[in-house]
Amino acid sequence: MAREIAAALPGWTTVRVRALPWESGDEGRLLDCVRDHLGHGADLGRRIDTKDGSTLLIFDDAHWADAASLRDLTSLVLRMRRGRCALVLTCAAEVMPDLSAVLAEIRAVADLTVTVPPLSTDDIRAVLQNEVGVQLGATTLRRVADCTDGRPGRLRELVSAVPADHWSAVDPVVPVPELWRARTLQKLRDLDDHARTAVTVTAVLGREVPFAVVRQVCGGYTGPGHALAAVSAAVTAGVLRVVGSGSREYVDLVDGADRHVVAGQVSPEVGADIHRRAAQVFEERGDGEEALLHLTLARSATGEVDTREVATYAEDLGYQGLWRASSRMFRLAATVEPDQGTAARLQLAAVEALLAAADIPEAVAQAGSLDRGRRSPQQDSMLGYLAIHEGRRSEAVGLLSRASDALMSGGRAVADGDIARLAARQILLCLVEWNIPSLVRWAELSERRSPYTSGDRIESAAIAMVGRSALSGRPRLDVAAAGEDLAQTESRDVAVGWVSLIFDDPLTAYQRLSARSHLDVTERTILWKDAWLARTTLVLGKVEEARRAAELGLERAHRLGIAFLEPLLLWTAAEAADLQGRPELCRHYLSQLGVGSDAFMIQRIPAEMARLVIAHGNGDLAGAERAGQALCTLREETNISQPGFWLWEDVYSQVLVRLGRVAEADGFLAEAEERAAESGIDSVRARLLLPRGNILIQQGRTDEGLDALAEASDTVARLGMPFYEGRIDLEYGQLLRRLGRRRDADILFGKAQSIFSAMGATRMVDLTVRERRAGGVGARQGSAGELSPQEQQIAKLVAAGATNREVSAELFVSPKTVEYHLTRIFRKLSIARRSELADVLGGE
CATH class of the missing domain: 1.25.40.10 (Tetratricopeptide repeat domain)
Structure with missing residues (x-):
């Protein structure tokens, strides 16, 4: 990024300096380096602040810079009077405590602050494949990501620490570069024994361990009275950090490389002891899941682990609907499982649990860690399902087709659960591709191969209701399935609501689509509800409510990482904005509808x-x-x-x-x-x-x-569909006017104007007013004398500039009442907006 900035400023004098950790305590050192580069004496200001002078200063690794240099150079840049000077600092997210305040001050006056996200697991896989020509397995990739924190510099240091063929082993050990070891040991040398113990305990226990647990485990080694001071000393030194607050207060190492170095130096016996102590603390706190996790890690350190026990527990959590916890335990089992094939299956189960939890972003992140060299129909099925949610049509079709060929070939015994899951995913694919005959065929397979009360069967039946209604031209019966839970009821509500809207029952559609369970596991289904609720609301003539429902759905789609439903939401949002006469907002929505040829039909x-x-x-x-x-x-x-x-x-x-x-x-x-x-x-x-x-x-x-x-x-x-009624009456009236039947046309225009006014469709109200004026029959504006006494009061206050809320306070009525009367006032006076009220009332 710094190179791109320099390239974008041709003709500027560029000075690029890297701060070094062993010089961080040397006050003014960075300033001296700049002077050396520019070849000038002590007065740096005169050298840079010259007429027509343009200087670019780039400081890499500013987290190692000395505070005095940073302050002086920032002041110099801000006080330039004759020339131009740009200061670019690159630094790590975490900095030493004594420098963080200085950098915060600089950020406060900076023109631009850019946060560069860490490399994803897919990025790391690509970098390593390019550097060493090897595609790492899921377990190794997770370890690399964990110790490098996704930082490109750390990744380069790790790769260069060993020969390229080191990574070709089946399960290569992630090395500890000597540079990392030296850095970490330097930090630890500055700590006392108790603080070093706190760092060791935190490194062994891993990320996001509650502060209270770390303190209790540390207390077992340092004595309870020293544990808090030990953690605090390590935090002050910038080795540990505390994030969150209250019951969600965690301790972690600032640098993943430090965690890798420290944990690597701990003997298996010590590591097992730390995990056993943590398991005991969690057990006392009533957290059986965490207790089992650390007990498993303790046993794995000494070769005593039974991954079947952990996997069974993960399955039990899934049966209880605790899918995120289930995923975590499957990941743990995969981590400690020595057999690579079994570990791959457990990792796949962990991603499937996240999909069941509707946590698409985390599922995508975890799927990026899967070993792509160990393909299976089950993995293809899962990855195809993810590709649907992310809007990658060709990939979804290819993966699910390959999974289908493998599972349906008849050449091997296949569990009904795998067939049912594949059928459910093919049904969704057929829906988003709008391949209705195939959708119904897969639904029939799901009915044959799925247990009667299984979730896959129930959700597939809901989607099949839409398909069969489309195929037959008749709405299907709404029948609750046996064993249906709240999440599956949500799926049936979507289907019933969608079909009801199609078959002229928008009120039932609105009722079913408005019902929300507010469970995490139903958010993916609720996104479908958002899309069809927005459309239903628009058909019912509630334009602004429809636009807001679409906006809510768009926010949910972004948060869940579900791209393929965004066009459904933008369709309604754009039409609503157009009806309201908001062209810029309408263009904004339309600009986001740029789907490519590889998009799904439903996009x-x-x-x-x-x-x-x-x-x-x-x-x-x-x-x-x-x-x-x-x-x-x-x-x-x-x-x-x-x-x-x-x-x-x-x-x-x-x-x-x-x-x-x-x-x-x-x-x-x-x-x-x-x-x-x-x-x-x-x-x-x-x-x-x-x-x-x-x-x-x-x-x-x-x-x-x-x-x-x-x-x-x-x-x-x-x-009872004003959205359609207003449009039909308007276009009917336009045809009558062109035929010279102006009085009949005006009646229709008046009716359409009333409908559009009640809808809040400002552009359409303006259009009908213009049509009435063009016809010459209904062009006369109404008189204020036609208003009721209360309407006259409201009209006068609004004409004087009062808001609806101010009018309601003045007349002791609700804002809704004011809005209702304004709609009648506009219709009676044949006007479209508040600003016209003053003209009508002032002219009488």
Whole structure:
């Protein structure tokens, strides 16, 4: 990064100096180095602060710099008057206590602070493969990541400490570079015996051990009265650190390399004794899981461990729904298991437990540690499932196909549990690829091979409800499965809510999708709820609530690391922002919809539907045509035309008519009408009648066209779907106005204006007002005399600049009441926004 900054500043004089740990106590040393580089005397300011002078100062490893130099150079840079000087410091996240205050002061005045994240396990694997030509196994990779803290410099030091062929062993020992040993021993020499004991205990016990436990274990060696002082002394020296607070206060080594050095010097007998003491402390605290963990580590140190006991305990935790704890115990069993094949299976079980906990980011991190050289159908199945969540279509399809070929070939005995899990994942893949026939076939396999009350079977049945409804054109029955738990009820709620929305029952959809259990294990399912709740809320005409629901879902998707559902949420968010007349926000949402050709159908379909609707609504026929053509291409790849699920043909037909391609629109729409004829979904029929009426009018069959439009308006009015009703009435009115039937058009415009006003769809209200004025019939603004006394009071206060909350306080009514009356006021006065109230009232 520092090199890139220097390259971006051509013509600048660059001075780059590295601070050295053994010079950190030499006050002014760094300043002297700069003077030496510039070849000048003591007055550094005169040398740098010259007219048209440009100097770049780069200090590497500033965590070893002396405080005086850092302060003086920062002051020099901040007080430049004639020339230009940029100061770049690179330093570790953890610094010596006496320097941390200085660096904090510099950060406070810095123009920019960049935190470089540590290398991930995938990054470390790639670096080592490039450096030594070997792909490390999962266990070794975890050890390397742990002792280097993901720092590139530490990784280079580790790799260069041994010959390249050292890493080719089956389970290579992670070496202790002499440079690390020297650094650590220097730190320990400055500590007394008790503090060194505290460091040893902490290094052996590992990360995130509670402060109270470390203190008690230390007390067994130093005496209880010295334990706190021992830990405090090591913290003061910058060797240990305390993070968190209260019951979540932990002790850890600042530098992972120190942990590696210290733990490596401890004999197996001492290490076992420390773990046994820790197990006893945890047992006394009532933490059986941690007690078993340390007892297992104690036994492994002396070769007495039984990994089957630990794995059995991990399975029991999973049966109780404690999936994160289950994952941790599986990882422990994998760590101490001597057989590499068994260890790989245990590590895979640990990742599967994280998937069950819906902890996708941690599952991805742990999956990065799997030994890719030990492929198995089970591992391919799991990695394919992860690829779905991260939106990597080709990888998901390839991995799950390979797992299916291996497990379904019939060449070996396969456990029903593996088949059921594979079927559940294939069902999800078919859903996001919108391959409905295959989805139903995999659901039938799940029903045959899964235990009746298994979680995989119950969740698969919920998704199959959507698939079978799409395939049959009829909603499937909602039946709770035997043994269904709260998480599985959430899955069924998603399916019922989605299907209810499609089949014109948005109130049931809203009820089912609004119900939340707030359990960690259901967050992945709740994300689906967020997506369809946002859409349902929009259809019900609650525009801002819909946008906020979509935003909540987007935040959840980012936090969970689930990329493939983001377009579903952005589809609704973009349309809501467009309805509200917020073009910049709408463009922001649309800009995030840039899915590629390798995305899943459930990503590509809503992305193009959003572009189609918004471009058409804003008169961008070229953009709308492109989106419509993209949807036509998707339809050729797979059948996305099940009535009601992804209805876009109505809008694209209107686009074709407006482009003058009436015959093409006629044929295109006829296909959609034929598919929808048997579905009995009134909202689909009403929406398709709108372009049909337009086409008939363009063909000279005006009376038939008007009949179709009237039927569309009457049908949608009975459904309680303002989102569709307002649009149909507006476009119906536009066609009537063009036919010269201005009074009839104005009635429809007035109705649409009322609907859009209640929805909070400001852009659509403005559009209907313009249409009424263009028609000349409904252009007259209403009079304040038409308002009730309370409405007149509210109108006067709002016209004077009062907010809804201020009006509610003045008149002793709720803000909701004020909002309700404002909607009626706007409708009566034929205005769209608060700012117009002053003009109407002032003109009377």
